Amino acid sequence: MQLSNEEEDYNLSLSKFESMLKTNKVLFFDSEEFEEIILHYLDMGKASLAKKALKLALEQHPKSTGLKLVQVEMLVYDDKLELAEKLLNELFAIEPTNEEIYIQKANIYSKRDQHEKAVELLKVALKYTDDYADVYNLIGMEYLFMDNLELAKDNFTKCLEEDLEDQSALYNVVYCYEFLDQNQEAIVYLNSYIDQNPYSEIAWHQVGRLHYGLKEYENAIRAFDYATLIDDEFLGAFMEKAKAFERLKKYNEAIESYNRTIELDDATSYALLRIGKCYEKLGNKVLALKYFNKTVHEDPLLDKGWIAITDFYVRQKNYQKALFYVNKALAIDNQNKLYWKRFATINKQMNFFEEAEFGYRKAVEFGDYQLDTWLFWVDILLFLGEFEPAITTLLQAADYFPEENEIEYRLAGLYFMIQENTKAKFHLSNAMRLNFDKYTILEDLFPVVWTRKMVQNYIAKHKK
Template sequence: MALEANERPNKPIAKFESMLKTDDVYFFDAEDFEDIIHHYLNHGKIALAKKAIKIGLRQHPDSIALKLLDVEVLVFENNLDRAEDLLDKLQVLDSSNEEIYIQRANIYSKKDNHEAAVKLLKKALNLSEESYDIHSLLGMEYLFMDDFKLAKECFMRCVDFDDQDYSSLYNVIYCFDFLEDFEGAIVYLNDYLDRNPYCEVAWHQLGKQYYSKHMFKEALTAFDFAIISDDSFIGAYFEKAKVLEKLGKYSEAIENYEITIQIEDPTSHAYLRIGKCYERLGNDEMAKYYYYQTVHEDPLLDKGWLAITDFYFLKGDLDKALHYINKALNIDGENPTYWKKSANINAALENYDQADFSFKQAVDLGNYELDTWLNWANVAKENHDYLSGIHILAQGREFYPESAEILYKTAGLHLLANDKINARIGLIDALNKNSEKLHLFEEEFPSYFKTEWTQNIISNNKRASR
């Protein structure tokens, strides 16, 4: 049985949840159901939202607003055909309801037909008195279409409507960044801050813009204002520390990174940066301590393992460097950067077979950097496997067809393989590409460089190029 009004909970949501726990039936206004459903949707409680819609439509079967919320859930759950059928019926009843066009636009967006979604949202704009949400949806559709200029304009309208809409503010700056209009972003943020001088989000974004333009003093000032506006803003302390690092103020950078750890649970990235700062200050013990903390906090952070490895590599302790890169590979054997580092360490230790294997793994996993091909070919040369070195460089040339380094090294390997015909072709090709880098051939293959055979090729090339 239904309770009397004075026995029922006052708030619709509490009242609704009380009803669900009993067999009692309460009556709600359609507007109350809308509030209840919106509450559950905003909190991601879809099952409860669906219950509220079902009960609401029983009590108010003609409510278009509740039916549109039913459509919203259907779209969210990808029941697009059912949603379209319901929208067709609703459009007959109320063809001037902007929410119908908005939900149709959501369906088209789900189907990746963003142009059609934009057209429908523009229709909704013409019907709506409150266009704020529609401009936000339009902005997202333009982002999907990679039209960052129009997306930026839509999100700017949202910020104009609500200065506290930080999501739209972030999107505005994202568009500026993608358009590489850093000056425009700085002007926009300064104008915004004239109206909202204590907005830590805007100061933080302004600091990042200055940082991208290497205007480090201005960036520092912006991050300081972000911290003044909110002294618990971790992002501002972290970015300020990065600027201080760039300015060589490592002790101050450490202080700011440590503040981020004090405010919230420590992060591997903060530990890593602190370790880097201590290393630059020459405090090896503290650097090691924080590098170890980095990988303890996040064993999958490749930069942490690489920092420890590089630390020992630079100190000349190759065995320890190899030990730590192998630990990293045991954790993540699919990381091409780890394999490349392993290859370089093994090459320095003259473990050429292992270095060759590691370079192959790095390439198989997608590392195609120029120095990977060159260093791998060096390993083949040290193994006196000149034909493999030539093959490696041929693969590298597919990625770097204009590389004089590859061409000069290839010519030298052909000479080592006693193949003067291809060596001549390769050397002439290298000279034609870039004769100024001939010193590379001279430095790596000095005995061949001095021969009359090589000097004749160089002389003939000079005469031909005049």
């Protein structure tokens, strides 16, 4: 690739400066060269080299306003705001129409969370600047800090009117539209932007993303297609396109797009997992399993991979294999509630009830508070004749689901079983109030209780 003269000069300046540091010879640079060298090191995060360059620069050009403004930038970077402010006031007395002075003052106010004052100064900078795009962008950022998304959006839009190529402003405009829940308006805006800049792959990608969010998958794919035509290595667009194909149940096309992301970069566990899911939907179990195994090999900590393999074998009713894989997953992460729930469910299917009870208990212990988890756990305790622990568990569940008939019917049945009839009637009344028709839970889970005349009479009385 041919370098421009400016780029060649810039690289020569850097090489010359770095060789000077190695040889300890003092060489001369003009002030603009020094500015570029210092800002280069700041951008690279090499603050100590930037400070060395600044020290030499000020020794060679003690009156350079540009260098002093770079010094201000470094003072702000180091949070030495008072020193920066003092230097800016001195520069203001010399050059009151230098827009960079107002920009740096605004930067100091922004650092102090005085964003409205920062905006006032940036509006003054607009009067003196030639780079309107940069200042509008900065104003937009200040409005973002103030959570004023409408004004932020307006200023990022003005920035793009000045400089169509400003990608950060483009992302920020879309962010504002999305945050304001104006997705359709965002698409209209982006289409008008594309009319002026039709080869912006970023704009096409954002249009696709917005259509995807609105479940307009055909339109999303069309936009992603344009993005990938403009940049045939746009990994994000291929990934999003694959997801849209999946939504449309076009699994072969989805696999093709996911494979393209793997060609462009190292295989990600996400892409491998999705390819496996697509093959499973196509009925190709061999390839599905192959990709699920690749997923956990690529990222053993990704729970979705282990869950995909486990669920695959559960669907095949191959519980032995499913249990093997969920145990492998638990060996890697034994505090994962999703693994423990599957461990419990599989053991229940295999009639290993004590192991199933342990699994549900661990699932809840690690944060699974879903109603079905509580109920499965309790029903196994009931099957094992563990009535007191079942009651304790249901009372815990009731803290999360205070108005749940399934819990109340079970509590009623259990209290009847242990002859605490007053508590049993209280919970039975609650249950029937919440959903009378579910009284068959008693019949299904507590046949001994169901046949009692007292219980039948109580239900009949409530029915009337």
